[in-house]
Every structure is written in structure tokens, then in C-alpha cells.
Amino acid sequence: MRISALLIDDDPILRSGMKGLLSMVAPEVEIVAEAEDVQSGIAAIEKWKPQLIFLDIQLNDGTGFDVLEHFTQSTTRLESQVVFITAHEQYAVKAFRFSALDYLLKPVDPDDLRSVIEKVKKSQDDATGISHVELLLENIKRQTNSFKRIALTNSDGIHLFEIADIIRCESEDNYTTFYIRNNKPVLVSRTLKEFEELLRDHGFVRIHQSHLINLTFLKSYVKKNGGYVIMADQTHLPISQRNKERLQELITKTL
Template sequence: MIRAIIVEDEEKARSNLMQILSEYCSNVEVVDAQDNVKSGVQAIQQHSPDLVFLDVHMQGETGFDLLEQIGKIDFEIIFTTAHNEYAVKAFKFSAIDYLLKPVDIDELINAVKKAGDKIKQDATKERYELVIENLKGQKSTFNKIALPTADGLIFVQVAEIIRCESEDNYTHFFLKGGERILVSKTIKYFEELLTDQDFFRVHQSHLINLNHIKEYHKGEGGYAIMSDDSAVIVSRRKKEAFLTKLSS
């Protein structure tokens, strides 16, 4: 049984979440529900939950204020938020689950299942430290990303990524120093995340870090020589947009 706490300042949203959990997530026991940061901290310290449903914005405070007050994060978190593009992107960079309000039943069931699989993993604290770091200052870019692999999460500096190459529903990451990581998400997922970080999808199979290009050779589409001396083909239909991006 997963012991859970809800910290949500809207009474209707809080009641709705409790009802859905009761009906569709029989493996979750809600041991407490609070509506602000202070009482949420007290509830977590008292009950030592496995899982916390945490609202991002609460009465002039945030769920991240709660996390900073808690100190030791030894439980899983599912964030709930009204649509906030910046926060959602930070969650994705940190491999953290979130639910958009109003909560969708299927998405909730899936998030609870994933949280159950992650409970007690060693990387829990580092993931939440990363999302707090990414959200501070509302920066347009993020320095670090969490990459999900078969063995868990690997945290890497975005600037260390030279290129990404797709293989079915997986993506190979090639890093400075020759390290290679196989990640269990598609290249399209990372294209959406990394385009604002100076990455460009030059080919159906290739996403490259523009800061690591050494040379570009002309041709039908041409190809780029990267900082690790790899040659990455540029598709014909991407060539014009790629050259425009390089010159901007």
C-alpha cells in the first residue's frame, strides 16, 4: 500500500483528487490532506509518506517552498498544476511526474504506477533538487537534464551533450569525453525539450548541439562535423532551416 499525502489549497481540487484515488487507485491510502505549505510540512514530518501530491502554487507560496523546508526528500512527488509551460518543461528536464488540473483519471493512474515503481530509488532527492534549481530565476535555459535509462536516471550537463541519435523508441546520447548513454525515450521527446537549448533536428535520426559543430560541408543536404569528429548528415528538407539557424 502506498501511503500518500495531498497538499492542495483548492478544496474542490483536493476533494476531487481524493475521490479519484479512492475509486481508481486502490493501492493508495491518503493518510492526510492539507491546504498550505506550513501544515503540509507538518503532515509530511508526522506521517513519513511514500508519495505526496503537491500543488505548485498555493496562497502566495509554492510547492517548492515546501520542499526546501522539508530538507530530506525520501518520498515520491506528483506535482499538480494549472497549465504552466515553464514549470512543465522544468519537470520534464528533471524526469518528474506532474498532472495538469483538472486531473485526468488515466494520467493519474499512470503517474501513480510510475511513482510506485520509483519509490525508494536512490535518485529521488537529486531529481527534486534539480527541478528546484531549474525553476529558480525563471531562466530561459536549463543547465542539467535527467536521462532515464534501463538502470535508473543519469544526470548530465546539457552543454556536455554533443548529439543524439535515434534507434526505434530509444535515443543514444553522445557526450564530451566519449561517453555514450542509451535513453528510454524517443528523439522527438528530446527535440521538443532541447530546441530552446541550441539543439537542432538535422535529420529524422539526428539531433545535434549547435555549440559542438566544428565544420559544415555542403552537398545535397550536406553534413556537419561535430566536436567528437563524428559526421552527421543533414537532410535536404532540413538544410535551409539549418543554415538559417547557424547564421542567426
Template structure:
């Protein structure tokens, strides 16, 4: 019998051993989760979701006969939180990160599993237990890009999530465990994640880390001013210091 005090979940993965491993980890380390069933492909998952109404889906990306992303073709507004699981698909992981969705690398780490479950539980507790349709649209859009150059990034803030074209970001500044993103339109977005969480993503969009606390969009760079480290002037008029150890790398990038 389903325990109403717990959060219902299903595991979608084509390999039995992954079902067993993840199921045991959830039983032992995430007592708030109740596994309602297992599916081994997307078609089975769709039927199980309609039957059991789970609040969380642990969704494998790589499955025969179509990857896990095709699950969202069956739900206009997904009525569940999703936590992706994957072994190695870097392209898919980047697409997931850009859309601010959650994922776990196989073999799954216990602490990362607990953190992912805690984040999903927090959303469910706010009665917002649906995966954002806009997040999924960003994910689908990114996955369609043949050159793997993603154009839109999700920035979670205190009042929601902003979906911003990367080229519209002039610079990003670290502020302890938060980040400030400065946009072309003059808007500043305070993001509830450290800058290091975005470094690899932004580097793919022509950003460069000029200082431990700053990344700039080279597309918006107006001028480099010489000095010990020097500084750059962006096209919004802002000045950003360049660290001594980053100076040569920056100049080589600009030449």
C-alpha cells in the same frame, strides 16, 4: 485505519475542488492508493507528512503564500515520491522535466494519473521510496535561473540517473523507444525514453533536429557539407545526415 497493503498518499492543493476531483479519481482508478490526508498549503503539508509518513505526495505548484516547491526546503532528503500538479505554469513544467520529476496537468487525465502512479509505485517497490536529492537540487537550481535557460538535464538510464550539463551533450540519437546521448568526454548514455520526450527541452539549449532520428547541439557544430540534404560534422568527428526537409531550416538557423 491505514491499510498497510496500500500506498499512502496525501494531496496538497489550496483548492477544495481539486482535492475532491483528484481524490475521486484515485479511489476509482488507482485502487493501490490510500489517501491519508489533505493539506491546503506547504506548512500544513509538512505537519501532515511528519504525522502520516506518506509514500506519495500529490503537490500543487501554484498556491498562495508560496509555491509548492518550497516544500523541499523542509526536507534534506525527501522520504517520499512527489507528483506535481499544475494548471499552466510552463516555466515550472520545464524545470520539472529537466529534473526528471513527474507532473500532471490540470484537469488531470486518468491515463496520465495511472501512469504517474505506476512509475512512483515501481520506485517504491524497489525500496527507493525517496525523491532523489539530486533531482531536487537540479530543480531548485533551474528555478533560480532568471533567464529561464536551464543548464542541467536529468537523463534516466538502466542503472540510475545522470545529471548532465546541456552544453556537454554533442548530439542525441533516437533508437526506437530509447535515446542515445553523446557527450564531450566520449561517453554515450542510453536513456530509457524516446527522443521526442526531450525535443522541446533541448531546443531551448541550442539544439536543432536535423533528422527524425537526430538532434545536434549547434554549439558543437564544425561544418555543414552540401548535398541533397547534406550532412554535418560535429567537433567530436561524428557525421550526421540532414534530412531534405530540414536543410533550409538548418541553413537559415546558421546564417
């Protein structure tokens, strides 16, 4: 299965290295064009309409975000999947994760590259989409702990939710179900641990191997029968022994 790709990066050495890595770990990916700055990147996307774009954040005349922002205001629809290439910038990485976008850290690891390509192939019919891009740009403009929305992607499509409306998350193997105020549950193929790390600064706490809750929707903490919580949606959730002390500390802080 051939995948046409565009490589946008201002470093010719990195572009050469990426092409070499791709030839080794993902020969089905063909770099049809390269660009080194915002304007040439936009022109290449419009000309080649690649299935996949590898996009560096820092470019000579701006950023990769400027490339994407152009398409939020253009009549030309972005039909490509986008994978960001970035140095280890914790803030940017967190924004990618909230927006459900793929990224690679420099120096690019061959195993990470192969993993991203496999994800791209599984969702080849799904472009990154303006909704993903707009959420990313919104998140990038915010402070790290003030993200307001999260993108959840599954076989039904892309779902954007206010973080404040998430009541709880429940895991089953490598899947997580989100229970959201005034919405039906949403199942995504990502682990609860990923969302625990992503949401811990937003009032969420892990109370059990299978449960992550939003303290805003905690109604009662019951100590009998081993300990459990009652949530605003009337669910009773168990508390593991190892998480009881942490939960009590957080409840005390909110009083």
C-alpha cells in the same frame, strides 16, 4: 501493490476530486493524509513518510517548492516520490521536464493520472531525491531559456549534466542516447521529440529523424553524398531533406 500517498493542496474541492479519481483509476493508491499549506505539508511528510506525494504549486502560505526546499536543508531525508499538480504554467512545466519530475495539469485527466501512477509503480524503489529537488529549485529560479542543467534518469540512477556539454542525441524507437563531452553515453527511455522541444532554445537542432545536435559542437556541414554533418566527436550524421534548409539558416545566423 499498495501505495501510501499524501495530498497537499489548499483547495478542498480538488482534494476531494483527486481522491475520487484515484479510487476509480488507481485504487491501489491510499491517501493516508491531507494537508493544505506549507507547514502542515512538511509536518505530514515527516509524520507519515508516504511513498508518494501529490503536491500543488500554489498553497495558502507559500508554494509547493517551499515544501521541497525545506528538505534540502533538513536532516530528514525526503524518501517519497513527488508528483506536482499545477495549472497550465508553461514555465513551471518546462522546469519539471528539465528536472525529470512528473506533473499533472489541472483539471486532472484520469488517463494522465493513471499514466503517472504506472510510472510511479515502475520506479517505486526510487525516491524523487534531493538531487532532483535541488535541480528543480535551481531551474525554477531561472528564466525559461536559461536553464543550465538537465536531469536524465535511467536504470542506473539520476544523472545531472550541463546542457552545454551535450554534443548530440540519437534516437532508437522510444529511447534516446545522449553523447556528452567527457562522459560515457547515457540511454534514457524518453523520445527524441521530447528532448527536441526541451532543448530547441539551447542551440539544438533536429537534423534527421534519429539525430538532434548541439550546434556548438558542429565542425563541418558537407553537402555531397546527400548531405551530412561532422561533429566534434568525429561522428558523421546524415541530414534529412526536410531539415537541410533549417540547418543552413541556423548556421548562417551563427556566423
